Amino acid sequence: MTKEELVTRLRDIEWDDFEVKAAKSELPKNIWETVSAFSNCSGGWIVLGVKQLGKSFEVSGVDNIEKLEQDFFGTLRSKKFNVPLFATLHRYEIDGKNIIAFYIPSSxxxxxxxxxxxxxxxxxxxxxxRATQQEIMSMIRDQSFGVQSQKSIPDTNIDMLNRDALADFRGEVRHWGLVSHLDSVSDEEFCKGVGITDHFGQLTFGGLIMLGKNPYTFNFVPTFCADYVEIPGVGVEAMTNNYTYRIPEQQNLWEASRVILRRLRTLVNTPMVGINERGQSVEDFSEYNILREAMANQMAHADHFSPRRSCIHVFDDRIEFLNPGGMPMPLDVMENSFESQPRNPVIAKLFRLAHLSENLGYGLRKLKRWQEITGRPMHIETTINSVKVTFDFQTRESGTSDVAKNVAKNVAKNVAKNLTERQQQIMTLISKNPQTTRAEIASVIGVSAKTIERELVTLSEIVHYVGSKKGGHWEIITY
Structure with missing residues (x-):
């Protein structure tokens, strides 16, 4: 910090990494609280020889620089703190008065x-x-940041994985070709090659969380949860009724991500930007890709061992990605660095292999493009034990945000038939994506494919499938 930067900061009281204290020849008693706070957060400056008067500062100076320095550094290296601490010293002279500043790095x-x-x-x-018990426990868990998901779980093997999810995941990985040398190997060798298991065939925590099956996922990670909720209105306090959709409980992150991505696909615009050589329309998926990146980042950075839940909240005017666990480094450092430091490297790697997230620190830059593409803000709020990323939507007018209600209204008027809640959900999915499949509908709603087949028979007067099994689409007769 230069003298000019110090003077600039002294004109502003709102710095969260800058603390002034009046000190003549003795260290202030509350200085150790600030040392603890900066060490536990993102670091900061302690400036001695400055008084705070309301919302302004006054340079008072210090008398015995050497004594203050010796007392400060001696205490940092003593047993007063639970760990040895470090600091850097800077001296300044302003208006003929001596000031000393200590920079306390994040521990x-x-x-x-x-x-x-x-x-x-x-x-x-x-x-x-003073930190709460919950915040202290979060810091203790963070000591395994980047390590826990790589740890092996004794007495486990790939029989504890959901084989359907594994097959689906391998299909995506094969499609993108980032580890093509593993395309034809056995499941056992594939899992070892990408970190789902260790070299002895035991599951890693990251592999289990990503692709495990019940009851093993919840036996080894009782706090596992990937929640997604669609809420009418613009806030929980303004809800006129309960949520309109909530993801059914999933066995692993991969299955949860597949359901969530189908929901996210319906929230954003994908305008046609041209026609390819096959005569097919080409859509712009920029908005969707950003939300996909946000979801993958959330799952890769979540503290899956915290009792607090990761959750995606969709309101009429915004979508919020909420995560337990703080950032691995200050936000400004992450924004200006290519360094990637996910809390769960195994999970981050698996999402990258399936082409659902970026690598080398590009993810945050991609999220920041939301405002550039949509003209609407994107916000990141962080605390020591939580992160919330918000993407603002264009506010949808009242009465048009719930497609299911519109479907029910039209159908009731035209065919005098009331739809059940599940039938409304089916009609909503079909109206938003006429190419959706029965299996996809079943997965989103959280029921079996046979149940969807029975419901579609009931709905045959108002919706039918046209064309081949692979290239056809749904047509809604009265909507």
Missing amino acids: EVKPVYFGSLENTFIRMGSGDQ
């Missing part, structure tokens, strides 16, 4: 506290706050 070992665990502090806004 690799957390939580950092003095005396006892209850003296763990975090930075919130421009102040220090």
